Amino acid sequence: MTQSEHGVSLASIYQARRRIAGQAARTPLVCSRALSERFDAEILLKLETQQPTGAFKLRGATNMIAALIERHGRDALEAGVVTASTGNHGRAVAFAASRLGIAATICLSRLVPANKVVAIEALGAEVRRVGESQDEAFGEVERLVHERGMTLIPPFDDPLIAAGQGTIGLELMEDAPDLDRVIVGLSGGGLLGGIGAAVKAIRPETRLTGVSLSHGAAMWESLQAGRPVAVEEVESLADSLGGGIGLDNRCTFGLVREVMDDHYQVSEVAIAHAMVDLLEHEKLLVEGAAAVGLAALAEHGIEVRGQRVALILSGNGVALETLDRARSMCGR
Template sequence: MKLETRQTTGSFKLRGVSNTLLLSGQTAKGFVAASTGNHARALAYAAQQMGKPCVVCMSKLVPENKISAVRALGADIKIVGSSQDDAQQEVDRLVLSEGFLPVPPFDDKRVIAGQGTIALEILEDRPEVDTLLVPLSGGGLAGGVAMAAKSVKPSIRVIGVSMEKGAAMAASLQAGKPVVVTEEPTLADSLGGGIGIPNHYTFNLCQTYLDDIILLTEEEISAGISHAYWQEQKIVEGAGAVGIAALLAGKVRPSGTVAVVVSGRNIDMALHQKLVSEYQKI
């Protein structure tokens, strides 16, 4: 398991955000982004470290625990609409009106490169890995990891894992082009949102480098969260648990060494307690 849960802000997102701000943020007036939670948390933290203002636009589907955590880091939160696309429209307005630097959550070269460092670290530590399971949302993580992994080890198999409810990248790849998908409530809330139309980088990366995509039911994701807690003593959010869940459900049957990217821990703890308690009773 590649435990991105141990990052300062609880998820892998700090990699891409830090890379972007180091490369482009020194002269910026401030920063703005749309996010389902973890990207916002990373951006708020990094902006605070630089002493610059940060505005985060979120839809009303984002869980309250993630909103509170971002606000606690000093970001100005704007709740806009019912989807990531609605929130992005407010970002675009703020870029024009306030002159803030936009920090995209996934479809950006600097962000993708930052996320790809995960694959380099995995293969440095465990070069024998044959299969990588990576959470799939907008494709910054999955696309960056897959491209980096295959640049080091072309034979490695990289599988993107998402939820059945509103998996925008999976639907887009099936359609052969970016498409709009209705965003729905899910335990894997960090994987929600569209991939952007047009999409500049991540659709092509996922189309080129991912070997397969697996979609999970809410019950399977819940089992992944609970297994991580009871068997691995790890607190993992739904999006972070999808690789574990895919193995538990038998939807991946690898023959060699498998690495699972456990992407984040930022779950509402009352929900976590409910899920793991119910799982223990089964």
């Protein structure tokens, strides 16, 4: 798939940065002394946990809504915006829409933790709980688009969404232009694909490593099959990495295939240990999806000695009961 086909370019990522300025934060990139000593490398942590909504998703949602208003005018969104989400994207859409005075409806499966539902509702969006998977929640989204004329803000599979997430890649290259490797959680592919589009355009030799769940890894299974495939969604500490990529995926499947250099799958135990390590040693509260980069380093012994490595800590939306479960799995 060429750049013109997936629609994400370095230029579109710079345009996204202009649109999201003042809405999404430019987040810190900090060096972890403890992890650097542990892995004999310079380990840098990109703190997307410091976004106003607690996760990177604000970048893509803000970029898409702002771009639609820019191109078609505010009246085009009069019926409101709608999406399906595992939580973080829904909160981002709700936040961005509320800042722009636009109604938002967020469709969530029953697997989405209650803390994320409460956070979305607090932003004034309507929440609909539908089905046992993100794909089932998307059925309700399609109905609302068709019957009410609402505008879909997809969680990942759109060039505007991926370009928004790609602004992380610009910041990485500005703050650490000689990065050897970036390790990113992989689900629908908007985060990894967007970051990869920016990083590879600026420094092609930087390796881009994706990390998925050990079960229910829809993007990885699709890449293995050579086409988008459906997988059974499973409960995980890294619930934000759940869900399918869409059988009609038009953007992120090809984008991830183009930019990702290698890939690892991590166990629930490894995710639990990474979450607890980041809390106890870095004083960072992160959700499971944000901890998978560290989980992959620890579980698979990725060779990073002497390298400069960035881990994307993608969000902090973890329920206390989930954190307790992680601690219990670690024997804490």
